[in-house]
Amino acid sequence: MPGPRGPVWWHGRFRGCGYRITLGREAILHVLTRAEAHLSAEDIYLKVHPSCPSVGLTTIYRTLELLVDMGLVHKFDFGDGRARYELAEGPKKEGHHHHLVCTSCKRVINYTDFIDEELEFLKRAEEGLAKKYQFxxxxxxxxxxxxxxxCRKKKA
Amino acid sequence: MPGPRGPVWWHGRFRGCGYRITLGREAILHVLTRAEAHLSAEDIYLKVHPSCPSVGLTTIYRTLELLVDMGLVHKFDFGDGRARYELAEGPKKEGHHHHLVCTSCKRVINYTDFIDEELEFLKRAEEGLAKKYQFxxxxxxxxxxxxxxxCRKKKA
DNA sequence: CTGGTTAATGAAAATCATTTCCATTTATTG
DNA sequence: CAATAAATGGAAATGATTTTCATTAACCAG
Known part of the structure; x- marks a missing residue:
């Protein structure tokens, strides 16, 4: 069952880096691929566990770090004391979104509005900053x- | 010696909320006011300690939380495992900046470029999001x- | 100015996400 | 199939932040 990016799209990336393709990594990527949004390491652990009880939390953390370093996954901090992870989307607009965080209940809403103008702003800013700061x-x-x-209603 | 926002500008805000004005809080605000940028809780503790050795780390954390809740201070996560704090600037452009974070060495650069176009983009986005999501x-x-x-040079 | 009330505090202990250690397993390659 | 080194799990360590609780000190009323 090929995913939206072709059959096991990440195997090539892994092989190219000399990384091995393991059961745990398969399971973690699988969960990330179908995740609605921003799972914590423990969320992922719990979702992986039923089908792969042998995969420990440590491996989850290690794999996530690897994926973040490779740029396949983005790591977020929404202020509730644990990191959240999301599969990075393709370079185009599909799936591109940002987050609206309620500082009171920590709820997070994904939004995809304003992406066009945002992309334009970001493009110019990135170019300028890269040049100016050699980043x-x-x-x-x-x-x-x-x-x-x-939360607003509750306070009132 | 009145600061840029008038003499002890935050006393009013504190009194208005029923918060007491204490030595520790004075010292912490003082440090934040002259900070170049993004201090960690421990950084602040170390800077406060010489003149106020009686102020403990716990108070630093508690005060920072209070200040963040009041909106006087912003809390950041640059990915090095500890939170960073900065005095919030006024609503206008003075001091308004964002961050460029090196994912390798965690160095952070403040930049103030593109603020005008950014502000325009943000204004529209905020208005739209607020309405659409009732935020x-x-x-x-x-x-x-x-x-x-x-870091780029080192890798090469 | 002074005492009473209660927020604020410090020190130590607790929490809890994340990392490290190390012996064991396993994917990959020849 | 065997050799090799990467990957792993579980336990222990880490380290930032939070909680607990007895003590201190701001602030208000008189």
């Missing part, structure tokens, strides 16, 4: 913080 | 990640 920019993060509807 | 947006965060000049 090789590979990623960006945009988040908005505030209070969600629910 | 009361109070803050945003933009960061770019990449590899700094130094």
């Amino acid at each position: 090789d920019i590979t990623n960006h993060m945009i988040q908005f913080y505030g209070m969600c509807d629910n | 009361d947006i109070t803050n945003h965060m933009i960061q770019f990640y990449g590899m700094c000049d130094n």
